[in-house]
Amino acid sequence: MIKKYIAKDYVAYGMRNKITVNGILGVEQNIKKLLEKYPDFVVIVEDMIDNGNKVVSRLIFKPSEDSDISMREIILHEIKDDKIHRAWSIGSDWN
Numbered sequence: 155m156i157k158k159y160i161a162k163d164y165v166a167y168g169m170r171n172k173i174t175v176n177g178i179l180g181v182e183q184n185i186k187k188l189l190e191k192y193p194d195f196v197v198i199v200e201d202m203i204d205n206g207n208k209v210v211s212r213l214i215f216k217p218s219e220d221s222d223i224s225m226r227e228i229i230l231h232e233i234k235d236d237k238i239h240r241a242w243s244i245g246s247d248w249n
Contacts, residue, residue: 156181159238166241170227194218207233213245223248 156178166175175184188195196219201212208230215225227245231238 156185161234161237161239164237164239164241166243169242169244170247192217196221209233225249 160178160181162178164175164177164181166173166181168174175181194217196216198214198216199211200214201210203210211229211231213227213229215227217223225246225248227243229241229243232240
């Protein structure tokens with residue numbers, strides 16, 4: 155499923171924790187680590203706005219649906235040939 159949406163040369167830049175994710179393998183490894191730690195992980199999309207080849211999303215991440223802790227993030231995705239090529243994110247820590 156990831157290969158359908160993520161470009162081979164994908165790069166994501168995390169401003170909060172200075173993490174860089176490279177390529178499809180990097181995305182798969184990140185998701186695997188996240189789900190190992192939080193198997194019931196939830197993403198809530200609060201807003202999504204597109205403008206040409208850019209999409210901005212405002213998201214809430216929670217370890218589980220009923221969790222009292224969360225992390226908020228804003229992500230700018232750059233789209234090319236119907237795939238995400240680059241992403242920049244900034245957000246809060248878990249609180």
